[in-house]
Amino acid sequence: MNQRPFLRIFVTPAALCAVGFVAALLAVMQYSLRAYVPGSLEAGGFTLANFTALMKPLYGRVFLDTVWICFLTAFFTLIVGYPLAYALVHARNAALKSVILVITVTPLFLGEVVRTYSWIVVLGNNGFVNAMLLKAGLIDAPVQLMFTHFGVVTALVHVTLPVMVIMLAAALTHIDRDYVRAAASLGAGPIRAFLTVTLPLSTPGIIAGVTTAFAWTFSAFATPQLIGGGQVNMIANLVYQLGFASFNFPFAASLSVAGLALTFAILALLRAAARPLERLGPH
């Protein structure tokens, strides 16, 4: 009798999807090495010109800016997400738990455009925050929140928060509560028990959350486009601009490839930096 019934039927469709995805990535890589033919969607012969053009300081700044925004977003998402994940896991009441979960997860499903638009209404010059501050008499003229790093990072933290909370909560759920009880019975106060037991044991979740937040922010397009308004540019915005405003798809492709390489390099760095921390974890 066949020990692996349906194996081929189960794996073939997935393999086809994988082939399609790899082909798409290869298409980008191939295009990144082609010459730009102005006024045409076709690409010319093979060249390294796109990558040498990337060396211009203008693009270097966008790359640095992108990485900086990603770091800020991942950091603040962690700070804001941890208490929420902790509350979600430790809530005693099932209804309260469901409420926290639904409120946390709902923004994840609203899509980037709806959420970004909502933040424009909050942060705009005649938006909610400015209207409230003016009414309270704290300011005389609207504060510029749109088109700033502050505005972009705030909205991006909001975008990545649900994923962060889910990943932290998954890690916190699987920590044996007996460890904390043991620490308490040995005389550790709640703060000390948290800092020496719960926090180190949740490192895998922190690493997973920060990594994902980083990758998601790197991928963000609508938020920096609409809230940054050309003042705050990330790689995604540059790729779109080059593709659809100047139809320079080869150059857009080379930016994507460089961005992809940078993502993987930073993710690998994060993982390497996290390795000593991970040893503190549950082993």
Add this chain to the structure above:
Amino acid sequence: MPRLLAVLGGITVIAILGFIMLPAVVVTLAAFNGRAILSFPPETWSWRWFAKALAYEDFGSGFRNGLIVTAWASTIALVVGAAFALALERYEFRFKRTLEIVLLSPLVVPHFTVGLGFLILAAQLGVARGYAVVVACHVVLVLPFVLRSVYVSLRNLDPRLELAAASLGAPPHRVLTTVTLPLLLPGLVSGWLFAAILSFNEFTASLFVTAQRTQTLPVALYNYVREYADPSMAAVSVLYIVLTAVLLTFATVFLGLGKVLNVEAPR
């Protein structure tokens, strides 16, 4: 001391939940604003932006296109993902790890890169920018979520039930259709729901692969926000928020969202 900590913790959590809900609350206020220019609190109240949004042709066609793409993409992703999750959990085969890594990698590959890739690939293969390209792109993007959802419910499934059916003489396909799949149903439904919601909302890659004719709702919304500033968009956002909250509450109550997301230990 522990009481003080609990109070401080409670205040922190309420503040964070407030931060999460702030845009939704503010956009709801804006949607009912009687005038075209934002003011808080609104001076007059009206439903007219809802009427205008519902009558706007691009939103209507975007919604219909979105449903077409979402129905195809989430269903294909469900079938492909569920089958592959079964293979991952049950069998050893060549390139298993490689295939798994490739299929999960859309989680970290920027969506603009995926979108650009499918756009160039379609151009090189001479395929028109129709629904097929958009659906293929969405399948790849939502597949990791289906895989995870089905895989988690597979892990929680008692293998003895399948062994019992097999030992009573059921051939493999009967075990699959009468025992495994029915037991997996909650995982399958939530996986499909996740895939559908994510596909319906996918924006960045869609911006690259859709054409005027296949423009999905998020792309239509983006184009609207870029050109107009009236609260119609706020009205659409409110409809969006209400629908999503209802769907997620349904998922939490009936499917055990906490278990699917793996933030609740299975009992």
